[in-house]
């Protein structure tokens with residue numbers, strides 16, 4: 001991989017460990033996952049599956065990803081570090097992608113402790129459960145998280161105010177996740193098809209059901225890349241103002 | 242090394258840099274002198290590819306700042322005015338990050354980090370978080386960062402602002418020392434600083450160059466504009482007329498005086514000798530003769546004030 005992207009990603013990843021908000025986000029994510037797992041999923045009589053937990057986690061991400069991404073560029077603009085960053089021989093896309101990657105790695109690290117739950121479910125069922133939905137669920141979370149982080153990177157590149165960046169990201173993610181899902185189920189015909197196409201939550205739920213659809217994977221990857229491309233253009237456009 | 246032609250920058254309707262042209266040869270230290278708001282930072286930000294110019298062009302080491310921005314940025318070490326740093330990082334971590342971003346390999350990075358830590362007296366704070374450092378240390382870290390990749394061109398925006406007098410002196414010495422190996426452009430609003438460090442000074446005000454040259458050349462410009470005051474014993478217009486006839490004299494003004502002739506003489510070159518010989522020949526005793534010495538400081542204040550007046554008039 002491009003070395004500068006990796007250098008930027010490492011710095012971004014490291015800076016999360018100095019950010020109180022990142023700890024709060026991590027704690028909330030793991031606590032909610034844990035409570036839900038203990039209370040709902042991992043109890044006698046419940047089907048041995050992780051799907052309900054995955055769906056719940058995807059839901060929480062809409063709230064917590066904006067808190068991880070709000071700082072990415074907005075803080076560089078506010079503190080002026082953007083000046084020393086952009087006057088080194090880095091390309092704009094390397095900056096955006098490095099920041100995206102660092103955040104995504106932090107997010108991926110957040111998922112690691114929840115692997116324990118997966119092993120508990122699989123173990124207690126005597127390894128009789130199909131691991132497909134578990135693998136699919138994690139893949140889905142990684143893809144969905146990537147998409148969310150791309151949106152957050154984009155909104156962070158638009159302002160020097162972290163709060164505006166977070167609120168904007170939250171609003172956009174809510175539309176993609178909840179609104180389209182809610183509206184789509186009430187519509188019929190072409191409109192429903194269109195809304196279903198861009199509704200990420202429904203696509204995600206296919207993953208947690210164990211349905212590894214290549215079209216979904218391509219959808220997430222290309223939409224994430226497209227959003228990051230817009231963020232690069234916005235960063236470039238700052239030079240014109 | 243740096244070539245600036247007709248550089249102009251508008252922030253919306255605000256004209257910050259107005260048709261600036263200058264050039265800087267390899268190995269020179271050039272000082273950008275001007276009051277706050279003169280357009281120094283704006284010019285520097287264009288040269289470092291942080292923002293584009295509205296009109297005009299600039300090249301650094303032969304590369305165009307707009308079309309070959311990556312090459313330019315590779316050649317430049319830049320200390321921004323506000324010295325932006327990542328407060329949560331430690332000094333050595335920060336330098337490692339910046340060096341890796343610059344693409345230095347492991348051994349070079351190690352060598353250069355050691356060198357800049359020593360050059361900028363940062364050795365004893367190498368493992369401290371930047372957020373805990375005083376302004377002086379941060380300034381030096383910014384300088385260390387600018388030096389890290391051993392750039393051909395160093396661009397320093399107000400490198401001594403916010404330092405205490407000892408640090409200021411040390412920093413000036415360091416810059417002078419660095420001038421032996423690097424081409425340096427620095428900005429300042431403090432005249433003696435530029436005078437002490439730079440081979441050449443460009444005075445800018447209101448986004449325009451109002452004077453430029455070596456310290457001696459600037460002095461000469463001042464002498465041309467300073468007057469010689471001479472008082473002769475005697476009376477009548479004959480004295481003034483004779484002085485006016487001297488070849489180098491450009492203008493003579495008669496000042497009010499009791500029982501003597503008092504003249505203010507402006508001339509192309511030094512006229513003191515010619516005037517005293519004339520006085521001896523004509524038996525006009527000289528009671529007083531003195532140069533109205535304008536210091537570089539006065540000069541600076543005056544050109545800046547002139548510029549301000551012009552700006553008001555044209556507004």
Ligand SMILES: Nc1ncnc2c1ncn2[C@@H]1O[C@H](COP(=O)(O)OP(=O)(O)O)[C@@H](O)[C@H]1O
Pocket residue numbers: 252255256257275276277278279280281282283284
């Ligand atoms: N980002 C900006 N937006 C609008 N105006 C600006 C901006 N930066 C500087 N200016 C204006 O441009 C002029 C020159 O500023 P600057 O280059 O910072 O001067 P200096 O560095 O010599 O103090 C000033 O009038 C300043 O108010």
Ligand SMILES: [Mg+2]
Pocket residue numbers: 278281282283322398
């Ligand atoms: Mg300035």
